[in-house]
Amino acid sequence: MAPIGSFLALAAILFCIGLYGALTKRNIIIVLLSIELMLNAANLNLIAFSRLGVSANVAGQVFGLFSMTVAAAEVAVGLAILIALYRNRNSTDVRDMNLMKW
């Protein structure tokens, strides 16, 4: 069995890749994808701990399941927002979405 450190390291790398993508990509769809990547990394941690953690427990899987569900909901709502935005602004570029300022 691979030690827990390796899973966590993989998750960390994945998370950082996702983070980089979320912060730099212009297309909002890619940004959403990157966020999914980060969520997956977090999920991997949960499941790794549920199998190999200090007090390994099936509850970790439960949380993984919940977070997956929430992610699904998030994608659904996120994409709906994306469509609505696209309809209004005719663009999927995050730079065009700057209404959230003073």
Add this chain to the structure above:
Amino acid sequence: MIAYAWLVPAIPLVAYLLLLALGRRVHEGVAAAIGVLATLISLVLSLMIFVDVAQGGGQLPYLWTWLTFGPGPGHTWQAGFEVNSLNALMLVVVSFVSTLVLLFSRGYMHGDPRFGVFYQYLLLFVFSMLGLVISPNFLQLYVFWELVGLCSYLLVGFWYEKPEAAAAAKKSFVVTRLGDVGLLAGIILLYLATGSFDYDDIARAIQTGGLQIHWIGPQGLATLGALLVFLGAAGKSAQFPLHVWLPDAMEGPTPVSALIHAATMVAAGVYLVARSFALFDASPVALDVVAYIGGITAILGAAIGLTQRDIKRVIAYSTISQLGYMMMGLGVAAYSAAVFHLFTHAFFKALLFLAAGSVIHAVDTQDLGRMGGLWRRMPVTASTFLFGALALSGVPPFAGFWSKDEILASTLAAGRPLLFALGMVAAFFTAFYIFRVFFLTFTGRYRGDRVPRESGWVMTLPLVLLALMALGAGWAGAPFTGYALERFLGEPSGASEAGAGPGVMAISTAVSLLGIGLAWLMYGERATSPEAWSRSLWPLYRLSFHKFYFDELYQAVIVRPAFALGKAFDWVDRRIIDGIVRLAAEATLAVASGVRRIQTGQVQTYGLITLLGIVALIAVSWSLLWGVRS
């Protein structure tokens, strides 16, 4: 009867409340009837009390607790009343003059739209004045002291639509208030020193040496307290240099001038000094101040009165001058002489004012230049005025002669020839200016344009009664009645009295007659032209005519600087204090409007910054914890 002395002020108060309830539109006759009836009852009660006092002497004050604000002695205020020979006399004087003035006003104020209000104010005044007189302690005196000041304010400003009246009302209140602040401070000091406001307690403390506070010795405290009390008295009694309000107060209706600004309220200062004589007696300095201020006031008032053209103002300056006499008397410890003069002055000065009021009512002007020759048209007014003038001049056997001579004799006896000389000169001036008014008003040719008619009985009856008093009131204290009044009053310890000997009497009579004669030459016979006199003595004339420039002086030295200071403070308030506040606000705004540009609305930028923040936080906490771990 003395136990019911509280009824004397209470009845006018009830009458006041009654009129207040009846409202502004009450019928003139009803208002006047209520007023006169109330004061008449007070007069009768006062006389009964007076008789009781004359037979039985003094009584302990009737007291009850007004306010307890702390544990132990000295934390209780008491209210009540007391009757002694001095205030029994004052009760009679006040209620007598009040009754006549209220009767007189029925005719004088006839037709005024606020007739009822006038009677309300007058009754409130009578209540306050009577209350002042029977107050057993300084605090209660101060309460009524302020209330009479309030009534004076309301009555001087009664014709509020006249800007002069409005200004005069304010001035009278503010100037007397200046004295009152001193009085309040003095009362508080005495209270702190003795734990009581009571006159008698304070007098006892002075005698037993119990008068001291930690920061001032007994002698200093007596002087300070006496001077502060005198400040209040000087404000109320229009003593130099606080005399400036009284002539302006003549803007009020004439009955008000007679009642408040001649007979009663302005005498309250003298009454106060007399009542707290024990305090003044403990401080020679304070007595000297009182004497000299009184002397200066007497001569100053008389000198200004020489040249005024307004009939009421002349009499007003005369009042100032006469009050100066009384203060001077008190200052040389001639206690009963001063009170005696207060007593006689109340009658003849009220008479002069009411007679002048009768004239003003008839000719509708106060300018002496527009009167003349009224002797024939208004015989009752003219002859009663003459009685008053003779009494004021000090011609025997009129009232003023006896009382004034006693004061003058006392100054000599006290070894103050300067004061005696001042008093004599003032007496000469007095005789001159009052007969100047008399001749200008009642003799010669009528120079007005309205046909004058003698006033009705409601106005002449008070005049006649007062004229009788102006003639006879002095006999109560004359040598040939054995100084009955003085004996009735009794002498507080420390007072020194000197009956006027024939020498003083002769000199003062001569001086008075000289003044009358000069006035007759100038204005009656026209043997010598007053204009020529005023031209040859023009610097003195200008000084006198412009009232020694006191108003201008105060305007320049006190009023303007105070306003300038107010403006300056206001500027500091708006520009500097508020400016700092606004500067802080503006700076915050400026910083904010700079900083808000960071908010680009780009979510990715926010995320990036957050990321950097997290990294930085980790770095910082790491570097801090580094040592802890290893």
Add this chain to the structure above:
Amino acid sequence: MHVATLWVVLIPFAAGLISWLAPRDSRSLPRAAALLGSLVSAVLVGAMYLGYDRAAGGSQFAFSRPWFTVGDALADMPLTVTFGFGVDGLSLPLLALTAVVGFTAVWASKGIRNRTNEYYGWLMILLAGLYGVFASTDLFLLFFFLELILIPMYFLIGIWGGAERTKAAAKFLIYRGLSSIGIVVAFFGLAYLAGKIGGDMTLDVAALTRQLHGGAAAAQSAPVAGALFLLLLAAILVEEALVPFHTWLPFAHAQAPAPVNMILGGVVVKTGAYLFLRVAAGMMPAMVGRYAVLVAVIGVLNILWAGLIAFVQSDWRRLLAYTTISHMGIFLLAAASMTPAGLQGALFVAVSSGLLTALLFAGVGLIGERAGTVDMAGLGGLSKPMPYVSGLLLAGALGSLGLPGMGQFVGEVLSFSGSFSVFPRLSAFGIAGILLAAVYLLRAMQRTTFGPTPATKEHLRDGTVGEVLPMVLLLIAVIGVGVFPAVIGHTAGAALAALAAGIGG
């Protein structure tokens, strides 16, 4: 367990909610609810005033429940906060002031015509907050109500005020908010200091006072206690609008509608006075003693500063603001003396200044409504068309300058009796302020009601009975206090004597 005190707070609150629920711009229902609410709470206060057992003293009609406990959040000891209400000799006069001014202000609000449901709602919540401040027996609760006041005041000034209303409201909020910081730090710091020594951290007023006068007396003189006191003092200066933290008051007064001005000048400013007596003098008498001269100097400075500035004001509302500031200066001077007379005087000044300020603002509001201006330059000769309003205004002005027969006089005599015994020289300057008051108030009266009536003002209607009723009530109240000072003096006597005794032991 008495719930009466709780009801005093809850009833205006409930009335406010009812008013909120009324349809927008409906006049009668919100007004009726507010009038009823303020009347019932005022009657309750009156009943408590009469029912207060003076001989027993202390906190009565108390309602106290443990509220919550903070384990060791603030310090190394648990802090228990109680939900406590009660009245004592010190709070009763101020509650009565709130009751009278509150009811009359609601009554005088007839001129408010827009968004009436919200207006009365805010007004009643303000009233509930003020009652709460004076009736709380726990500093946490007191602070809560102190903060609660800010919200309705902000909206009352900001929505129904004059041209610069939003600025005035913001200024008010910022100033008072800053003072809240000082207050909360002082409260908790004091409780912590006392707890450190006394062993138990509490915010209950009675318990904390007991601690600070008993075992934890050393806390009073701890080095940090001085800083806490100065912080509290600064906060109180802001609350009372004293120089140099006063500029919010004239501005707020000049913008707020008249009934709000009545409450603002009459009661809201007086919360600072209450804090001084309750917390500064009650809990840190040693500090008041140490900084007595500073406090007295600030007091005298205020009397003279505000008095001189009032000279040159031509807006009645600004003038009255400075009058209030001057009165609060007398309060501070008297309270700093920490003598029975001085503390009584301070309380009298606080109460009667509140009544008189409300009276004057009611009159000025009425004049403003009729004449369209409250600037003296545009007024004059109002005695003729509006004799009753002018008369009542004059009565208020005279009372305010310390005329005997009204409460302010009793307050001033007591105050100066107290202060002269401790600070004779300062008091000599202070007493000159009485003269200033006479000058500026009478000058204002002269310019407003005396003199010839301009043609434009000839036909102004005098106040109707309903309109002058608040003024008459306030006048009766202040004359009552002036003629029968025992109504306050004997109620508050024991509580204030205890304060004065605190400085010795």
Add this chain to the structure above:
Amino acid sequence: MNAVSSWFGGFIWTGQTVAFFLLAVLVVLAAVTLLQFRKVMHMALSIGLVFLGMAGMYVLLGADFLAFAQILIYAGAITILMLFAIMLTRHDEVEEEERAGFRQWIAGLGAAALGAVMLWAIRTTAWPPASAQPPWPAQKSVNALAETLFTGYVVPFELVSVLLTVALVGAVILARKEE
């Protein structure tokens, strides 16, 4: 290989560990290429690969049910949803060529720093030794999960279903054409 094994703290090369390494390399490569692709469509496909790799990881960790859920939800539903989104927007769009700007550098550095910190933390923490047996009965992970989910976590479970419904409705309303 030795260096790698020592970095992970004593590593026994078994079938599982080999599988882990293969999957890890696959996942990381797919993630990196995801960011390198220019065409949006390609990106969507490569994220599908990442999701599949993650499912493999779950299997390795004994979370069988989650592995299936991962395939169903992520690799299936979400990837398809993304594809739909791409189609609905400008699907021929090409992520424009961009020079490595300041922002990229900063973000890259920041992400790298964060990653370094996390890796360092993972490395220095003393983890418990990996037990050979999962904490649930062997081969019964689904049963164990179901038991926990429907006993201890039944309320959150129901709430999550409500959340999903709400999200569904919300998405419909948001994406609806405005009248």
